[in-house]
Amino acid sequence: MLFSNLTQKYSFLEAWGYDHLIANRALNLHTHILKHDKLTDVLAVKKELRLLDVGCGGGQAALWLKETYPHLQLTGIDLSAGQITRARKRARRKGFNLQFETADAQNLPFPNESFDAVYSFGSAKHWPDPLKGFSECWRVLKSGGELLVADATSDATPEQVKNFCAIMHLPGLLRKPITAMLYRRMFRPARSVKAYRQIAAQLRMPPGTVSHLPSIPVFMFRTQKP
Ligand SMILES: C[S@@+](CC[C@H](N)C(=O)[O-])C[C@H]1O[C@@H](n2cnc3c(N)ncnc32)[C@H](O)[C@@H]1O
Numbered sequence: 014m015l016f017s018n019l020t021q022k023y024s025f026l027e028a029w030g031y032d033h034l035i036a037n038r039a040l041n042l043h044t045h046i047l048k049h050d051k052l053t054d055v056l057a058v059k060k061e062l063r064l065l066d067v068g069c070g071g072g073q074a075a076l077w078l079k080e081t082y083p084h085l086q087l088t089g090i091d092l093s094a095g096q097i098t099r100a101r102k103r104a105r106r107k108g109f110n111l112q113f114e115t116a117d118a119q120n121l122p123f124p125n126e127s128f129d130a131v132y133s134f135g136s137a138k139h140w141p142d143p144l145k146g147f148s149e150c151w152r153v154l155k156s157g158g159e160l161l162v163a164d165a166t167s168d169a170t171p172e173q174v175k176n177f178c179a180i181m182h183l184p185g186l187l188r189k190p191i192t193a194m195l196y197r198r199m200f201r202p203a204r205s206v207k208a209y210r211q212i213a214a215q216l217r218m219p220p221g222t223v224s225h226l227p228s229i230p231v232f233m234f235r236t237q238k239p
Pocket residue numbers: 023031036039067068069070071073074090091092093096116117118119133134135136139140141
């Protein structure tokens with residue numbers, strides 16, 4: 014990933030480093046994005062709602078969602094078996110009944126129309142075949158369900174990457190070198206918003222599904238399935 018190719022599977026060290034050093038700070042980005050596009054309003058409605066977190070990592074966001082919206086039924090999948098083991102342990106420690114499975118976003122092990130919401134943050138840039146990944150997210154989403162997929166885009170200015178790192182509250186000393194490293198190794202090699210718009214059009218998603226978030230270098234697929 015950061016030390017090899019963006020679409021290669023995380024090494025043990027990359028998964029461990031993300032899990033222990035970044036994931037909790039990235040929760041600030043999750044809340045920023047969820048609030049920006051008002052998925053929080055949908056999730057706050059008190060009814061049983063099945064949500065799939067695609068590329069859930071060590072489960073930090075899924076656990077935060079469950080704590081905030083206890084009525085959610087959450088499933089998380091990730092390609093890394095190590096991350097799924099960590100996610101299961103975290104859920105057990107909290108006494109939460111969440112389902113975590115090792116699986117590939119490009120081949121989701123669920124029947125059509127299984128979920129009321131499909132959410133993914135920080136994972137799509139790693140999918141070697143993003144058309145397949147997005148078509149899988151679309152397939153497992155119920156009609157009327159909510160899609161929110163967000164991740165890094167190459168349409169990033171250094172200033173936007175700085176804003177992104179500021180939201181994560183990286184410690185002062187590390188902020189500058191990490192910002193520079195992310196710009197070079199994560200944002201620049203990622204895909205453009207234009208490429209994601211082509212994917213949305215190929216999958217016949219509603220017009221306006223893909224946007225670039227204001228002031229941070231993140232694209233977003235946000236729509237309701239007709
Ligand atoms: C930057 S981390 C984000 C983790 C989590 N969503 C978060 O925000 O903390 C990206 C995650 O995507 C996972 N991933 C990469 N390619 C994947 C794929 N094809 N299918 C499922 N997960 C994938 C990685 O294993 C990693 O855990």
